[in-house]
Amino acid sequence: MMTRRQRIIKLLEERDYSPGELALALELRGKGARKVIIEDLKAIQKTLKREGKVLLIKPAECRKCGFVFRPEIHVPSRCPRCKSEWIEEPRFKIEAR
Ligand SMILES: [Zn+2]
Known part of the structure; x- marks a missing residue:
């Protein structure tokens, strides 16, 4: 049984994902879903260094x-420039260094 963070790592090693796409792939619903993903990504980034990944x-x-x-x-x-809320999300991917 993989933890949510392990599942995110596995997905991001295959291709790039936006936080919204990760929430969908992990079946996280609701307003807080992206926030959960963002916190996971921050934690994952710290652990990756040790494994020689980025x-x-x-x-x-x-x-x-x-x-x-x-x-x-x-x-x-x-x-910040035009005040639009029509924002393309960032995308994340994991690669070996
Ligand atoms: Zn703009």
Whole structure:
């Protein structure tokens, strides 16, 4: 039986996922689902170093004006440039270093 974090690691070793896609894949529902995933990703990032792996981050992007956020483990809610809330989520992937 794998823990949720182990399942996330397995998924991210296969391809990239957004937090929303991970929540769907793990059947996490509700408003807090993304927050749970974000906390898991932060914890996972810390443990990966020891295994010689790295969490790659494709940054979030504003779908209205194209503003690119910093590559962080975070889902921004609004664009600082145009104030749009139409945000493309960041994507995450695990690779060996
Ligand atoms: Zn924008």
